[in-house]
Amino acid sequence: MGRVKPKVIGVVGYHNSGKTTLVEYVVKALTEEGLKVGYIKHDPKGHGITDREGSDTERLSKVARKVALLSPDKITFWESSSFSPLELVERLFSDCDLVILEGFKSLRSVPKIALGEVPSEGVILRLEERPKDYERVLDFLRKFTRE
């Protein structure tokens, strides 16, 4: 038997009617009481700036563990928590064929492409800095993904 689904409630009102201030208050209080509360904001026009200080989603990110902005052709999602990159792959990228991690030099368990002489474990392809032979990398990744 699966767990109970979250309860879902909307807050509606005209612009400047106090929606976000109210939601901020109740999310903070309910979170302090031990409930896990998420917040999804509608962005029907797709303005897209999402984490500017003072924006609704930035304000809610400080009190809700999970926040999303739903724009017409994309979602932006924040979760306040510590993850390892491989946990993140499992939770959010499990339907991908290939996931590229950029900048995790000390992550031992992952094979790597290195640009330049940077020291790192698990390097399986090393290129010069600012490489020009993109086709070689592409071919390498095609085989890597399918092997």
Added chain:
Amino acid sequence: MGRVKPKVIGVVGYHNSGKTTLVEYVVKALTEEGLKVGYIKHDPKGHGITDREGSDTERLSKVARKVALLSPDKITFWESSSFSPLELVERLFSDCDLVILEGFKSLRSVPKIALGEVPSEGVILRLEERPKDYERVLDFLRKFTRE
């Protein structure tokens, strides 16, 4: 039997070694070939500004379907796709007790708190604009979440 996990590869190199430009190129090409490619960028210092034009994650968002920035105490995640809010709840908020949707006036199937006279279906609590009685809403939501 579960599906095959995504292949995971790292790209490492010193600052300005051309990592993002390379990744942008290969992600675009592999996506055009039909692969589903994700990108996770490491943000060890937690700078946090994530979708400014020209940032690495903003550049990759244009070519990868899924992009994440992994900061010390939070993740920011983008997915280029159209979702309904309830799909989003199911996919990303399923472990919450309560999810608050802000601004989805025309979503019929969800009960709502309305601020002011805004017309909307499914209103189960209506308050004045800029309400002061936050405790009333809090109490309402406590019961709503547990019912």
